[in-house]
Amino acid sequence: MPVTRVGVDARLFVETRIADRVWREYRMEGTMPPAIEIEGLRKTYRQFGRRLGRHTRQETRRTVAVDGLDLSVPEGGVFGFLGPNGSGKTTTIRCLLGLVRATGGSAAVLGVEVPEHLPERISRIGAIVESPALFQTMSGRENLRLLAAIDGIGAKQVDDALERVGLADRSRDLVKKYSLGMRQRLALAAVLLKDPALVILDEPANGLDPAGMRQVRTLLRSLGDEGRTVFVSSHVLSELEQICDSVAILRRGRCVAHGTVPEVMASAAGGTAMLVGLDDLSTGQAVLQRAALTVERQNGYLRVEVGTDSAARITEMLAAERLWITEMRAEERSLEDLFLELTDDSGTVDSSETTHFQTTQAETTQAQTTDAKATQEVAS
Ligand SMILES: Nc1ncnc2c1ncn2[C@@H]1O[C@H](COP(=O)(O)OP(=O)(O)O)[C@@H](O)[C@H]1O
Numbered sequence: 596m597p598v599t600r601v602g603v604d605a606r607l608f609v610e611t612r613i614a615d616r617v618w619r620e621y622r623m624e625g626t627m628p629p630a631i632e633i634e635g636l637r638k639t640y641r642q643f644g645r646r647l648g649r650h651t652r653q654e655t656r657r658t659v660a661v662d663g664l665d666l667s668v669p670e671g672g673v674f675g676f677l678g679p680n681g682s683g684k685t686t687t688i689r690c691l692l693g694l695v696r697a698t699g700g701s702a703a704v705l706g707v708e709v710p711e712h713l714p715e716r717i718s719r720i721g722a723i724v725e726s727p728a729l730f731q732t733m734s735g736r737e738n739l740r741l742l743a744a745i746d747g748i749g750a751k752q753v754d755d756a757l758e759r760v761g762l763a764d765r766s767r768d769l770v771k772k773y774s775l776g777m778r779q780r781l782a783l784a785a786v787l788l789k790d791p792a793l794v795i796l797d798e799p800a801n802g803l804d805p806a807g808m809r810q811v812r813t814l815l816r817s818l819g820d821e822g823r824t825v826f827v828s829s830h831v832l833s834e835l836e837q838i839c840d841s842v843a844i845l846r847r848g849r850c851v852a853h854g855t856v857p858e859v860m861a862s863a864a865g866g867t868a869m870l871v872g873l874d875d876l877s878t879g880q881a882v883l884q885r886a887a888l889t890v891e892r893q894n895g896y897l898r899v900e901v902g903t904d905s906a907a908r909i910t911e912m913l914a915a916e917r918l919w920i921t922e923m924r925a926e927e928r929s930l931e932d933l934f935l936e937l938t939d940d941s942g943t944v945d946s947s948e949t950t951h952f953q954t955t956q957a958e959t960t961q962a963q964t965t966d967a968k969a970t971q972e973v974a975s
């Protein structure tokens with residue numbers, strides 16, 4: 596969990612005050628910029644693999660983790676950053692927080708370019724990326740008190756934060772005795788201490804049991820309802836679907852769908868179909884196929900790839916052959932279906948064509964390249 600001493604550096608202090616004033620003006624004018632704006636973001640990792648020959652050649656593998664990502668996260672509410680494992684969610688978040696350097700593109704957070712101007716905004720951003728660093732041999736409360744002291748935050752806020760995440764009863768227990776879910780909630784409490792305008796959480800539901808997940812969901816929704824922007828990633832859509840105002844679906848480092856949940860559903864409406872029930876499915880299928888329609892049998896129905904406006908036409912065509920429809924309805928697709936369809940096969944980027952393999956000439960004298968597992972970030 597990044598802890599930054601804003602105000603220690605006088606220049607930074609002044610910049611922060613100016614930035615805050617600009618932010619208040621935006622708010623008054625109703626011209627708030629998006630909470631997060633990402634344009635053409637790219638991040639390539641280079642991994643040194645095994646040595647190919649004696650001293651001379653080394654296999655270098657490039658993984659395109661984020662591949663020209665465009666994304667705009669509106670201010671306020673809960674934004675779900677969804678994608679399967681390896682689709683680039685953590686890398687994107689790390690770029691936003693200045694934890695890795697992007698290879699290309701640009702990003703702005705709370706109206707300022709990052710990473711250059713991140714220090715001006717860091718006091719308004721609460722983020723949890725990867726497992727948060729907590730002192731195991733201190734109680735939950737002591738951990739928070741310590742963090743609070745750094746930012747000049749009082750004991751009352753610490754107690755409020757613990758209450759809010761449902762840890763008040765257990766706050767005096769040592770962190771090493773906490774379950775994973777309790778640690779996650781303690782980290783969330785630490786985030787709340789800052790009273791953040793923007794909360795960035797990378798897979799906060801990971802490792803939580805259903806009850807813990809539900810608690811986290813309720814908390815995130817209430818943060819969104821207070822007007823904060825909650826940017827939360829997950830590889831499991833069902834964890835977030837109910838609480839998100841908007842979502843972006845990531846696949847191989849690119850955004851494949853973006854908008855409010857109804858918008859995303861509508862944008863994928865190209866795949867609409869009607870389900871038709873009738874006694875003689877095979878004859879019905881043949882009749883509709885003769886009319887050049889795409890028809891398949893599915894769970895005792897014919898699935899016809901047409902919109903609802905074609906219902907009358909289908910009825911007519913079948914009736915002309917004395918085939919009587921017993922049921923007809925539009926196929927319902929859940930966001931889950933859509934998510935799986937859009938992210939199908941993406942898995943990890945390593946196995947996709949967006950991963951570039953190349954073999955480079957390695958300097959024989961470069962001792963650092965001998966580490967078979969060394970990972971280095973490159974700006975290419
Ligand atoms: N430090 C790293 N070095 C090399 N490759 C990395 C590194 N971090 C992530 N990757 C690769 O980048 C891709 C995206 O990873 P990541 O951003 O962690 O995805 P997600 O968070 O969506 O699971 C993956 O293929 C992953 O293996």
Ligand SMILES: [Mg+2]
Pocket residue numbers: 684685686797798
């Ligand atoms: Mg991740």
